[in-house]
Structure formats: C-alpha cells, structure tokens
Amino acid sequence: xxxxxxxxxxxxxxxxxxxxxxxxxxxxxxxxxxxxxxxxxxxxxxxxxxxxxxxxxxxxxxxxxxxxxxxxxxxxxxxxxxxxxxxxxxxxxxxxxxxxxxxxxxxxxxxxxxxxxxxxxxxxxxxxxxxxxxxxxxxxxxxxxxxxxxxxxxxxxxxxxx
Amino acid sequence: xxxxxxxxxxxxxxxxxxxxxxxxxxxxxxxxxxxxxxxxxxxxxxxxxxxxxxxxxxxxxxxxxxxxxxxxxxxxxxxxxxxxxxxxxxxxxxxxxxxxxxxxxxxxxxxxxxxxxxxxxxxxxxxxxxxxxxxxxxxxxxxxxxxxxxxxxxxxxxxxxxxxxxxxxxxxxxxxxxxxxxxxxxxxxxxxxxxxxxxxxxxxxxxxxxxxxxxxxxxxxxxxxxxxxxxxxxxxxxxxxxxxxxxxxxxxxxxxxxxxxxxxxxxxxxxxxxxxxxxxxxxxxxxxxxxxxxxxxxxxxxxxxxxxxxxxxxxxxxxxxxxxxxxxxxxxxxxxxxxxxxxxxxxxxxxxxxxxxxxxxxxxxxxxxxxxxxxxxxxxxxxxxxxxxxxxxxxxxxxxxxxxxxxxxxxxxxxxxxxxxxxxxxxxxxxxxxxxxxxxxxxxxxxxxxxxxxxxxxxxxxxxxxxxxxxxxxxxxxxxxxxxxxxxxxxxxxxxxxxxxxxx
Amino acid sequence: xxxxxxxxxxxxxxxxxxxxxxxxxxxxxxxxxxxxxxxxxxxxxxxxxxxxxxxxxxxxxxxxxxxxxxxxxxxxxxxxxxxxxxxxxxxxxxxxxxxxxxxxxxxxxxxxxxxxxxxxxxxxxxxxxxxxxxxxxxxxxxxxxxxxxxxxxxxxxxxxxxxxxxxxxxxxxxxxxxxxxxxxxxxxxxxxxxxxx
Numbered sequence: 001x002x003x004x005x006x007x008x009x010x011x012x013x014x015x016x017x018x019x020x021x022x023x024x025x026x027x028x029x030x031x032x033x034x035x036x037x038x039x040x041x042x043x044x045x046x047x048x049x050x051x052x053x054x055x056x057x058x059x060x061x062x063x064x065x066x067x068x069x070x071x072x073x074x075x076x077x078x079x080x081x082x083x084x085x086x087x088x089x090x091x092x093x094x095x096x097x098x099x100x101x102x103x104x105x106x107x108x109x110x111x112x113x114x115x116x117x118x119x120x121x122x123x124x125x126x127x128x129x130x131x132x133x134x135x136x137x138x139x140x141x142x143x144x145x146x147x148x149x150x151x152x153x154x155x156x157x158x159x160x161x162x
Numbered sequence: 163x164x165x166x167x168x169x170x171x172x173x174x175x176x177x178x179x180x181x182x183x184x185x186x187x188x189x190x191x192x193x194x195x196x197x198x199x200x201x202x203x204x205x206x207x208x209x210x211x212x213x214x215x216x217x218x219x220x221x222x223x224x225x226x227x228x229x230x231x232x233x234x235x236x237x238x239x240x241x242x243x244x245x246x247x248x249x250x251x252x253x254x255x256x257x258x259x260x261x262x263x264x265x266x267x268x269x270x271x272x273x274x275x276x277x278x279x280x281x282x283x284x285x286x287x288x289x290x291x292x293x294x295x296x297x298x299x300x301x302x303x304x305x306x307x308x309x310x311x312x313x314x315x316x317x318x319x320x321x322x323x324x325x326x327x328x329x330x331x332x333x334x335x336x337x338x339x340x341x342x343x344x345x346x347x348x349x350x351x352x353x354x355x356x357x358x359x360x361x362x363x364x365x366x367x368x369x370x371x372x373x374x375x376x377x378x379x380x381x382x383x384x385x386x387x388x389x390x391x392x393x394x395x396x397x398x399x400x401x402x403x404x405x406x407x408x409x410x411x412x413x414x415x416x417x418x419x420x421x422x423x424x425x426x427x428x429x430x431x432x433x434x435x436x437x438x439x440x441x442x443x444x445x446x447x448x449x450x451x452x453x454x455x456x457x458x459x460x461x462x463x464x465x466x467x468x469x470x471x472x473x474x475x476x477x478x479x480x481x482x483x484x485x486x487x488x489x490x491x492x493x494x495x496x497x498x499x500x501x502x503x504x505x506x507x508x509x510x511x512x513x514x515x516x517x518x519x520x521x522x523x524x525x526x527x528x529x530x531x532x533x534x535x536x537x538x539x540x541x542x543x544x545x546x547x548x549x550x551x552x553x554x555x556x557x558x559x560x561x562x563x564x565x566x567x568x569x570x571x572x573x574x575x576x577x578x579x580x581x582x583x584x585x586x587x588x589x590x591x592x593x594x595x596x597x598x599x600x601x602x603x604x605x606x607x608x609x610x611x612x613x614x615x616x617x618x619x620x621x622x623x624x625x626x627x628x629x630x631x632x633x634x635x636x637x638x639x640x641x642x643x644x645x646x647x648x649x650x651x652x653x654x655x656x657x658x659x660x661x662x663x664x665x666x
Numbered sequence: 667x668x669x670x671x672x673x674x675x676x677x678x679x680x681x682x683x684x685x686x687x688x689x690x691x692x693x694x695x696x697x698x699x700x701x702x703x704x705x706x707x708x709x710x711x712x713x714x715x716x717x718x719x720x721x722x723x724x725x726x727x728x729x730x731x732x733x734x735x736x737x738x739x740x741x742x743x744x745x746x747x748x749x750x751x752x753x754x755x756x757x758x759x760x761x762x763x764x765x766x767x768x769x770x771x772x773x774x775x776x777x778x779x780x781x782x783x784x785x786x787x788x789x790x791x792x793x794x795x796x797x798x799x800x801x802x803x804x805x806x807x808x809x810x811x812x813x814x815x816x817x818x819x820x821x822x823x824x825x826x827x828x829x830x831x832x833x834x835x836x837x838x839x840x841x842x843x844x845x846x847x848x849x850x851x852x853x854x855x856x857x858x859x860x861x862x863x
Binding site for chain 2: 716719720723726727761763764831832834849851852854855
C-alpha cells in the first residue's frame with residue numbers, strides 16, 4: 001500500500017454495495033473527505049491499532065470518527081467496538097454504529113460497549129443520504145475531534161480508494 | 163362415641179344374629195309347647211284326678227256296700243301320696259258324707275253333703291282348685307259318690323318348671339350360639355374385617371402394593387379376597403403406569419418447552435435476519451438506482467426514468483412490508499405489560515399525532531368518553547394508531563371526514579367503536595378483513611400492506627378481547643372492540659399466520 | 667230222715683222261742699247285744715236287714731269257678747229257719763249279680779242246695795253244721811251264717827256284731843276249699859280273716 005493521506009473517517013463495512021453507497025453519500029456530503037475502508041473487523045483493528053498491514057502507519061494520526069457496521073465477517077462488529085473502546089489508544093475515537101439492525105438489544109449493547117452513536121441505515125436512499133450528511137457534518141464539524149488531524153498538505157491526491 | 167347401629171362390625175352382627183335367631187326359634191318353640199302343654203295339662207290333671215277318683219271309688223266299693231266308713235277313709239288317705247290333692251270325700255248314694263280325708267283338716271274342710279250328680283263324673287275348675295265328683299259304681303250298681311279336691315298348684319309348678327327349663331335352655335343355646343359365632347367368625351367375619359382394614363389402609367396411605375391376607379376357606383370370601391387383590395394389582399399396575407406416563411409426559415413437556423424455546427430463539431434470530439438481511443439488498447437496489455438516475459440522468463429517457471422511479475417505489479413498499487411484518491411478529495412475541503389505562507387520553511394523543519399528518523384536511527374528530535381498562539398501553543396505542551390511520555386513509559375522499567371514537571354498552575360489556583364516514587367496504591369480504599396481506603381495496607386507490615389490521619387483531623386477542631367490523635360501501639365503516647377480562651397467556655413463539663386471520 | 671226231722675223241728679222251735687223272746691224284749695230294757703233285732707227301732711236298719719243287704723252283695727266280691735252267666739238266676743239260699751223273712755226278698759229285689767237276678771230260696775235240706783251260690787245257714791241248723799258243711803264242700807258255695815264260731819268250724823263268712831254294727835269274719839281257707847276266690851275288697855272289710863282251715 002502506498003502512503004495514504006491520513007483518513008478522516010474509517011468506514012468498517014463488508015458489503016461492497018454498502019461501501020459504494022456509503023462512499024457516494026459521503027462524497028455527496030463533502031467531496032474532499034478522505035475515507036479509509038476496512039472490509040472486516042480485523043482490518044479495522046489493524047488499522048486503528050497499527051498492526052498487521054498497517055504496522056507502519058503513522059502513530060499520531062487517528063480518524064475523526066469510525067462508521068462501524070455490526071454485521072461483519074471474522075470478528076463481529078460488537079467485538080470490534082469493544083476492542084476499540086477498551087484499547088487506551090483508540091478508546092477516545094468516536095464510533096458511530098451504522099447498521100441495518102434496529103434491534104433494541106443491538107442498540108443497548110452498542111452503547112454499553114461504548115458506542116458514541118447508533119444509526120440505523122435507512123432503506124430510502126434519500127433518507128440515507130441526508131443521514132450520512134448529518135453524521136459527517138456533526139462529527140467532523142460540530143463535535144470536537146478526539147485526535148485532531150494533522151494539517152492537510154497543500155497537494156491533494158484525488159485518488160479514491162477503489 | 164358410640165357407633166351408630168349400622169356401624170357395628172360384621173362379627174358383632176353375625177353373633178347377634180345367631181343369638182337372636184336361636185333365641186327366637188327357641189322362644190317360639192317353647193312358647194308353642196308350653197301353651198300346648200298347659201292346655202292339655204288341665205285335661206291330664208282332670209284325667210289324673212278322675213283316675214284317682216275311680217280308684218278310690220273302686221277301692222271303696224266294698225266299704226260302701228258293707229257300710230265300713232273306716233275302710234273307706236283308709237282308702238281315701240292313700241290319696242295323700244298325690245301331692246296336689248287337698249281333700250277327698252266319699253258320700254252315700256243319697257249324698258251324705260260317708261268318709262273323708264283332708265290333708266290339712268284345719269284349712270281344708272270337706273263338705274258334709276255332696277248332691278248326687280246326673281252324669282258319671284263332673285269336674286269344675288275354680289280359681290285355684292279342681293273339684294272332681296264321680297259316681298262310685300260297682301258292677302253297674304251306683305254305690306255312692308266320691309269327691310276329690312285338688313290344688314292347681316301343680317299347673318303353676320309345671321309352668322315354673324317350664325319357664326326354668328326354657329330359660330336354662332335359652333341361656334345355654336345363647337352361649338352355644340355365641341361360642342359358635344366366635345368359631346365361625348374366624349372363617350367369615352374376621353376375613354371380611356381384615357379385608358375392610360386392608361381397604362382402609364390402601365385408601366388412607368394410597369399404598370397399592372398391599373394385599374389382603376387369605377385366611378379363610380369360605381368360598382365366597384375367598385373369591386372376594388382374590389378379586390380384591392387382583393383389583394389392587396390392577397390399580398398398582400395402573401398407578402405405576404400412570405406415574406411412568408406422567409414422568410414421560412413431564413419429560414416430553416420439558417423437551418417440548420426446550421424445543422419451543424429453541425424455536426423461539428430461532429424466530430428471534432429469524433426476525434433479526436429479516437431486519438438485517440432482507441433490508442440490505444433493498445437498500446442497495448434503491449441506492450444504486452438512485453445513483454444510476456443521478457449519474458446517467460442525461461442519458462435516460464423519461465420512460466427509463468419513470469421505470470427507475472417505479473423500481474424505487476417498489477423497494478419502498480417492500481421495506482414498509484418488512485417493517486409491518488416485523489411489528490406483527492413483535493406483537494405476537496411480546497408479553498403484555500398490563501396497566502390500568504384510561505383510554506381517553508391515550509386515544510387523544512394518537513389523534514393529536516395523526517392530526518399533524520392530516521395537514522389541512524378537514525377532519526371532524528369526535529372522541530367520546532372511553533373506559534378505563536387494564537391493558538398494555540403501548541400495544542393499545544398501536545391499535546388506535548392503526549385504526550385511526552385507516553379511518554383517515556379511507557375518508558380521504560370525504561369532506562368533512564368524520565371520525566368517531568366512543569363506547570357503547572352491549573350485552574353487559576363495554577364495546578369501544580371507531581367509526582368513520584369513509585368509503586367503507588363490502589361486508590361480503592368482511593371475513594378477510596383481518597387476514598395478513600388481505601386487502602379489500604385496490605392498491606392504487608389506497609395504499610397499505612394489509613398487515614395493519616392483522617396486527618390490531620393480534621393485539622386485541624392477546625388482551626382476550628374481540629374485534630369485528632361493520633361497513634357499508636360508500637357509507638363508512640365501524641370497528642368494534644371489546645377488551646376482554648381474561649387474558650390469553652403469551653404464546654411461546656408464533657409466526658404470523660400468512661393465510662386467513664389467525665385465531666387466538 | 668231223722669236228721670231232716672230234727673232240723674225241721676229245730677228250726678220251728680227256734681222260731682217260736684225267738685218270738686217269745688222278742689216279746690219279752692219289748693218289755694225289757696236290757697238289750698242283749700248279741701241278740702239281733704227283727705223290727706227296726708228308730709229308723710235304723712235292723713241287724714237282719716243289714717245282713718240281708720250284705721248277703722245280697724257278698725256274691726259280687728267272689729270269683730265263681732262256675733262263671734255267672736246271664737240268663738240264670740243267682741240263688742241265694744237260706745237253710746233252716748229263715749230269720750230274714752221278707753227282708754231278704756226286699757233286699758234282693760231288683761238286684762242282680764253279673765246279669766243274673768238275685769233270687770232268695772228257702773231250703774230245708776242240703777240236697778236242695780245244689781244250685782245255690784250263697785247259702786245262709788240259720789242258727790236253727792247249728793246242730794247239723796258239720797254235716798251240712800261236709801255235704802256242701804264240693805258245691806262251690808259261699809257259706810254264710812251268724813252261728814257263733816262259724817268260720818272256726820269251716821264256714822266261710824260269719825256275721826258278727828261289733829259295737830252295734832254288723833260285721834263279718836272270713837275264713838279264706840274254707841273259701842279256698844270251696845273253690846272260691848274272695849276279693850281283697852271283701853277281705854279288707856272283714857273284721858278278721860282266718861287263714862287256717
């Protein structure tokens with residue numbers, strides 16, 4: 001992997017369609033956002049905890065927030081949440097649980113494990129877009145980030161992760 | 163406490179019966195004999211005295227003939243041997259005293275004269291005497307008259323003798339009866355008493371492994387005891403079988419419960435899957451069609467655009483359907499959270515929320531006084547949301563739309579109604595009203611998934627109540643609800659019926 | 667012949683004396699107890715009346731070897747001077763023993779006694795008593811008399827007077843010799859019963 005510009009959002013989602021649609025919505029909200037995508041819990045943890053393939057990621061950088069789907073292969077989303085929130089380095093990172101489930105126990109468990117927000121993915125595309133916009137707007141602009149991003153370099157590559 | 167008469171034991175009864183029978187038989191026999199005896203005894207006494215008179219007379223014949231009173235008196239004195247004869251006298255043919263004898267001359271005086279009698283012999287019974295008078299005849303010649311006076315004490319003595327014998331015999335036979343009873347009760351009463359005791363023990367302790375002992379050879383009792391034991395055996399077998407069956411049943415129940423619980427969990431995960439997995443593709447479809455419409459907008463013909471919109475519309479419907487089904491399932495699984503609820507403010511809240519959606523439609527809300535009932539407020543809210551939303555929907559063509567909610571007593575129950583002046587429906591299809599996915603109107607006229615009323619019915623039935631509807635096409639519809647007093651228990655887990663309306 | 671004459675004489679004389687004596691007795695206050703009366707005094711039966719009555723009854727207390735059969739007469743004979751007179755007839759009137767009517771017969775000699783059952787030997791015949799008794803020995807007769815010592819001399823029944831009452835003595839042996847069985851009833855009335863012959 002080439003050197004990425006530090007991502008402002010970590011999207012943890014395994015369904016490619018959902019990834020596509022979410023990225024589209026995020027782009028729609030703010031075209032200049034840098035989003036890192038992890039396709040499963042392990043990747044997400046690798047990224048955040050700087051292990052595995054992300055061993056060499058710069059340590060002083062963390063995404064402004066994480067969009068976490070619960071239905072993930074390998075490590076279950078709630079597990080990921082727990083691990084993120086229990087590791088001292090990553091605990092402060094805001095986690096927004098973005099999942100299709102509206103089950104009360106998922107909501108309760110998520111908050112118990114320390115999720116900062118729980119959003120049920122709306123089916124309606126319009127609603128989805130406005131929801132994503134609202135989330136990004138809030139956590140990027142309204143809420144103070146736990147780890148401020150380093151100042152962006154003047155050059156920007158417009159490459160999007162495939 | 164003394165037992166009532168009929169509760170005396172068999173043994174006592176047998177003995178008593180024995181003694182009674184023997185006693186009665188004896189008494190009867192003795193009485194019969196005694197009376198017969200007494201009757202004939204008089205006659206025999208008379209005969210006796212008569213014979214004595216004859217003998218005395220015969221022996222005194224010569225004395226009379228030869229005028230020897232002394233000899234006659236000697237003859238008479240021989241009568242002292244007869245213990246009951248008090249006095250005797252011989253008289254001449256004319257009736258003059260010839261010779262007398264008296265046992266106690268001081269107290270027993272022999273009459274001086276005895277009138278001649280017409281017949282050969284007469285006798286008369288006084289209160290305590292027998293007086294017999296006989297003609298002394300010797301060789302067809304009347305020589306004189308002999309008179310004998312006898313005490314009837316003989317009869318009394320005999321009577322007493324009889325009574326004594328009867329009593330003695332009675333006593334002995336009673337004793338014998340008693341003794342025999344005691345002997346026989348071993349073969350009859352005792353086994354029965356034992357049997358009774360065994361029965362009592364069995365009944366009291368519910369111990370069916372007890373058996374009655376066989377200690378007799380009286381045929382019927384043996385049969386009885388054997389039958390009784392067989393019966394006990396049967397009972398024991400059945401009892402064990404029953405116990406085994408019950409245990410088996412309990413095991414089965416436990417298994418079933420486990421199964422049902424497993425099913426329940428499966429259902430829960432099912433709904434979870436539905437929530438998650440069914441919705442995701444929907445979302446994708448919608449999302450990409452939207453993306454397509456956005457990105458390829460200039461290349462899309464209006465027709466293509468329309469089609470794409472309809473696709474999106476379908477996905478929206480499907481999503482709604484899934485939500486409604488989930489809600490229905492949820493309602494089924496949920497346990498009632500009963501509270502005494504005043505329905506009036508509850509309905510007013512629902513109306514307030516719905517009124518916002520009504521926008522500038524002219525709706526005449528008539529909310530009457532509603533009862534205070536024990537119910538699950540959340541679910542009841544759902545019910546009224548559904549019904550009133552329906553009313554709003556189907557009164558859309560109406561201006562003003564009149565939607566009434568109230569209560570009316572009927573058959574001693576409080577019936578709540580929701581009435582509108584909407585388009586109503588054909589009562590011919592009323593039985594389909596509460597079926598899942600059943601709709602009585604065309605989709606293009608009125609949207610809806612056909613699940614709402616099924617959910618409402620489910621909720622009402624959970625409360626143990628009833629719901630039904632009456633309507634007239636183009637005049638409106640009225641839904642009646644009775645909230646029952648007995649509540650059905652929460653079922654272990656149900657899948658909403660996909661055909662006709664499910665029954666409670 | 668001589669004996670008969672003697673007997674006849676004796677009987678006649680006896681009767682004569684008796685008549686004289688009875689006349690004398692009327693004036694005499696002292697009554698000889700042994701002397702029988704012929705006429706009833708103060709309503710009581712006389713001695714001979716009683717004896718007649720007894721005579722008529724003796725036959726009932728005897729078992730006759732020749733049974734008493736109906737149709738015949740029961741002859742009661744008086745040998746010698748008849749002391750009874752009509753008394754006997756009246757005593758026997760209407761009486762019968764065993765169906766036979768009692769008939770009184772006066773006989774003067776023993777030969778006529780053959781058909782008698784009861785033979786009363788009067789005192790007039792006392793002198794010939796032994797011969798009389800000898801002659802009638804085989805005739806099954808009941809011999810009765812008021813001769814003193816009659817039974818001692820072989821007679822069967824002897825009338826005696828005891829305390830003014832007529833009694834009799836019986837000689838069983840004589841009766842037995844005569845072939846007669848006397849009823850115990852008779853025996854017990856008798857004042858004495860002689861058993862020796």
